[in-house]
Amino acid sequence: MSQDNSGNDPAETQIADIVEQADKALSIAILAALQEARNLAAEGMSAIGKEGVAPALEYFAAVVHQRMYCLMCGADPDTFEGGNPDIAYHVIRNSQNIAKRYWSADIDIYPEREGEKRR
Helix, strand or coil, X not given: CCCCCCCCCHHHHHXXXXXXXXXXXXXXXXXXXXXXXXXXXXXXXXXXXXXCCCCCHHHHHHHHHHHHHHHHHXXXXXXXXXXXXXXXXXXXXXXXXXXXXXXCCCCCCXXXXXXXXXX
C-alpha cells in the first residue's frame, strides 16, 4: 500500500518508507508461503496417488484471509470466539468499498453507522 508523503517532514517520510518496505517484504513472504503450502499439498496428494487434486493457491489465500480477519477483529482464529463486531463491521465495509470503487462491483455497501463521519 503506497502512501503519499508530500508535505511531511523528513522523519515522517523515512518512517513511511520503512513501513512500506516492510509491507512489501511481508507481501513477498506471504506469497512465497502460499506457494509453499500449495506445493506441499500437491506433493502430499501425489504421494497418496491423488495427482491434480491439491487445493489451488487461492484456497490457501482464503484460509490466511479468514485467520487474519479473526486476528484483526480480536477473535480466536480456531474457534472464532471473542471477536469485536465493531471492528468486523469496519473491515467488511472497507472491503465492500474497495470492491465497488476499484472493481466496479455491483454491491450494496453497509450503511454508515449513526454518528459516524464519512472520511
